[in-house]
């Protein structure tokens with residue numbers, strides 16, 4: 001049964017062993033990163049590149065059928081060959097996915113084989129139970145265990161945090177709730193205690209809630225760092241992405257760009273719910289693309305003037321949209337700048353503590 005026991009440190013268990021029993025190949029690896037058609041695979045001793053076999057691509061056309069971060073794959077790799085050819089995916093025990101816009105059967109995979117998904121909200125301005133519910137639905141739909149984490153507790157009074165927890169509970173949400181501050185480090189130990197060796201975690205939530213700061217704390221280093229690359233005398237910044245990280249405790253953490261994007265989309269969708277009055281009014285603005293920040297004939301602005309909508313409510317809306325737009329841009333930029341797969345392989349090896 002435990003043929004592949006050496007993979008346990010990467011999250012392997014009996015459930016996967018069962019899936020692997022009927023597979024034609026014995027060589028199994030986990031997907032640590034995906035960059036379009038390039039894969040970064042890891043097994044017990046190595047991190048190496050992979051690509052999906054042509055035959056597989058021929059037979060599978062939906063995006064959810066292609067490997068995503070966290071997948072276990074069966075591959076062929078000749079000794080001395082540095083690229084593994086993926087022949088099959090093992091069934092996913094759990095997954096995180098979102099529906100592709102306007103498509104009934106296609107899903108966009110975010111990550112798979114997660115044990116826990118930590119839904120992160122900042123108790124400062126990001127807190128929103130509706131959005132929390134949307135994330136919960138997504139997590140439960142994929143079969144992982146949800147956990148709620150409220151960050152930036154240093155920025156609000158303890159009563160505010162207590163009220164937010166009460167609000168979550170009164171919405172009928174029973175998932176565990178943790179609170180922490182990355183500044184005072186209050187609560188960081190409680191979270192660390194939850195991270196078990198050989199289990200896979202991922203953190204989701206809007207941009208700016210403190211996910212990277214937290215993961216840095218967990219790693220204990222300034223990782224996920226922005227590296228300065230000097231090119232033609234100009235300081236250029238390249239974010240070195242690490243997708244599957246093994247903490248010293250042995251817990252596995254997935255932090256990937258898909259997750260970032262997921263955060264934004266989640267926030268944008270959440271905006272529709274928490275600020276539906278504004279989005280509804282938008283249709284009466286003179287300009288179709290009105291940003292409600294001073295254009296003539298803005299119905300939202302008029303509603304603020306007449307007192308029908310609170311000014312803070314609009315300000316909060318503007319702040320959130322601005323953040324998501326900004327983030328989408330910086331995400332696209334990051335993608336462009338982040339194509340150096342070789343460098344990436346190196347950093348992932350380091351993160352997974354492989355030679």
Ligand SMILES: Nc1nc2c(ncn2[C@@H]2O[C@H](COP(=O)(O)OP(=O)(O)OP(=O)(O)O)[C@@H](O)[C@H]2O)c(=O)[nH]1
Nearest residue numbers: 151152155181182183207208209210211212213214
């Ligand atoms: N006061 C306070 N600030 C924090 C805390 N955690 C993070 N921050 C700050 O909040 C900002 C955003 O933090 P990040 O860790 O980049 O947030 P993120 O969720 O990773 O955001 P993306 O990388 O955009 O997805 C940074 O300026 C952090 O220094 C916290 O607990 N308290």
Ligand SMILES: [Zn+2]
Nearest residue numbers: 285290292298
């Ligand atoms: Zn307007």
